Each structure stands twice: as C-alpha cells, then as structure tokens.
Amino acid sequence: MLFTIMSIAFLSTGFAQDTIKKQDTGYIFTTVKILPATSVKNQFRSSTCWSYSTISFLESELLRTGKDTFDLSDMFVVRKAYPEKAVMYIRFNGKHNFGPGGAAHDVINMIREYGITPESVYSGQVIGEENPVHGEMDAVLTADVEAVVKNPNRKLTPVWMKGFNGLLDAYLGPVPEKFQYKGMEYTPKTFANALGLYMDDYVEISSYTHHPFYTKFIIEIPDNWIMEPVYNVPMNDMIHIIDYSIMNGYTVAWGADVSEKGFSWKNGIAIVPNKDAAEFAGSDKERWTKMSDTEKDKLLYKFDKPVPEKEITQEMRQMEFDNYQTTDDHGLHIVGIANDQHGDKYYIVKNSWGTTGNPYKGYIYVSEAYVKLKTMDILVNKNAMPEEIRKKLGL
DSSP, X not given: OEEEOOSOOOTTTOOOOSEEEOTTOOOOOEEEEEOOOOOOOBOOBSSOHHHHHHHHHHHHHHHHTTOOOOOBOHHHHHHHHHHHHHHHHHHTTXXXXXXXXXXXXXXXXXXXXXXXXXXXXXXXXXXXXXXXXXXHHHHHHHHHHHHHHHOTTSSOOTTHHHHHHHHHHHHHOOOOSSXXXXXXXXXXXXXXXXHTOOGGGEEEEEOOTTSOTTEEEEOOOTTOTTOOEEEEOOHHHHHHHHHHHHHTTOOEEEEEOOOSTTEETTTTEEOOBOTTOGGGGTSOHHHHHHSOHHHHHHHHTOOSSOOOBOOOOHHHHXXXXXXXXXXXXXXXXXXXXXXXXXXXXXXEEXXXXXXXXXXXXXXXXXXXXXXXXXXXXXXXXXXXXXXXXXXXXXX
C-alpha cells in the first residue's frame, strides 16, 4: 500500500519523503505539521534516553532559532549528572534512587551548571564499542556508592568522589576543560553560552489529580532523583500545550511509558485500543466476550489498520499512575502532528533506538489517546505555551 506523507522534510533525517511505500500496514497518515529535527541517534545498551531525547529537543530549538545544525554531546550530560546522583545517594544513606535513569530537567540543569560540548568533542565512547554499552559501568558505579554508604572506615574519606570520578573517566573519558570547534576555542560553559539558548525558558508539565492544578509539585517517580518540581495542569491543557507548541514551531520533549502492548516499535505505531469495541474483533458481541485475553490481544494489537481507541479521562490517567501501570520508562521527542485516514490525530515522535527494525526510520506515530494516557511529563519552551495557561501558572 502506498503510504502518503505530505510535509516539509526533516533536516538531516531523510524521514519525511513525499511518499513512503509500506506493504504491511493499513495506516495512511497525512502530515499536519512537522518541524526540523536532527538525525536519529542510537542510545543502544544504555539507559540514557532522557539525555538523548532532551538533547534532540534542544538541537531542534537551535534549528528553530536559525542556528546551525548541531550534534550535541549526550554523554557530557550523563557524565556530569552521575556525580550529583552519587552525592544525593550518599546523603540519603543509600535510601535514594541511584542509577543511569534521569529526566529532561537533568539535561537542563547540567547544561545550566556545567555547559555542553559537541558530540565530536566528547562522545563518551572509549571502551571500543560503536554505540553506548553501559551495563558494566552502571554496575560498577552502583557498587562504588554502596561501598561508601557502608562506611567501613566509620567516616567518609575525603577522596571518595575522586575515586568515583576516576571510574567515570575510565568508562566515558575525561571531560575536556577547553576544546577547539570550527576554529574557535571554547570551554563547555562558553560553548553553551554561544549557542544562545536560555535554560530558564524550559519548563516541565505534568497532569495528575493528587496535587492541585496550576501549582508545582515534585513528581514522585524514581528517576526524579533530584526531586525537581513540575507544573501541574489538567490533561486537556497538557494536550493543548503540546498542540499549540507544535503548531507554532516548537517541538516537545516527551517522558512516557512505552512498556505497553499498544506501543509497537516494529510497526511504528502506539495506540490504546478500545477492548470493549465488539466490531473491532470482527465478530459479534457474544463471541468477543467469550474470547480469552490472549485471543483478544491478537486481534487488538495487529497494527494493520486504525482501530477504535479508548476515550481517555483524567481519572484513567490517575489510576494508571497510582497503580504503577504508567511508569517513567522512556524519553522521546515530539516533532509533529499527523492525521490518519479517518481524521484521528497522531503525534510524530522521534526515538533514540536507531533507524533499524522500524518502518519510519526511527520515528513512531503515537495516537492522541496514547499521549493522554501514558505521558509522564513534557518539557516545553514556556514561550510556546498558550497565554492563558502561562498566566494560570504564573509564567
């Protein structure tokens, strides 16, 4: 089947072509709006999606402001965040989250504090692998901070952080104090300043009812190790912020749960099928209600054509969060909006799993229902938010 996309082409990605042939899908998407993005990267065997997705978001911000196409260092941020995680873990006597995970605000905080480098200056690739492989590093770093917490000397040594940084330098490489880039000398701080992005422009938004709307709260997820507050708005306002941002030329960093049957990387689709829709099963109601869950799933998750989806409510969002059915799985980058052949809305989302094993060269079409239900939080430029919502949040 001919898969038609009418859109502006992505910068450096080759994703948005005039036509894409795909024989195994009944989805036909028409692009409503698509924004410039840099090439798809591959986080590979590392839990660093939070850095990749937010760096991608910032690279699109640079394109939006007329800057050059930049490839910023994902691992610079990872390298700078890990020591701060270690300090928090030890201050909490090991009763705090420590690990490779993180959130969009970590990237903003690290760049604000330490700056950034180009990928060509600091790749973090020193162990002979083509892509990040962090299993051993993460385990060794965890063992190190756990040993410090056990306090075998009965007090902390003054060199424990020096040892921790030595491990990071061994696995990721030391961060350069100065470097040359396109004939100019920079430090990470002066390079970040030269980019012309203002980290205070970026805010995180979430939507849960266990805190008052239009206030800030510390989102209670393990990867929020720094206990950063986010702004809380009703679900429909959150969707309005995403849509308004995209339609006005601003992309969105998206923290979401992708460990769902409705999220299919190999099909490039994420949906929330309505399991109560008898017509979707291709049989009458009586037969549908007698099917096992496995039989229903085979029909529900074929991803061969658009299907009826659940009507997502604020209450459903909250229940999934409270019951650990929505967890802080993954960071991605929303770069556009499309409609399927029935006029239903999907978001065009850039991932960091490379370009293979996926029909859309590293992108996935995510239904509005999925975004409503499975969004943990979003990072946006506050200047792209609707004025009435900004006023309610005091921004």
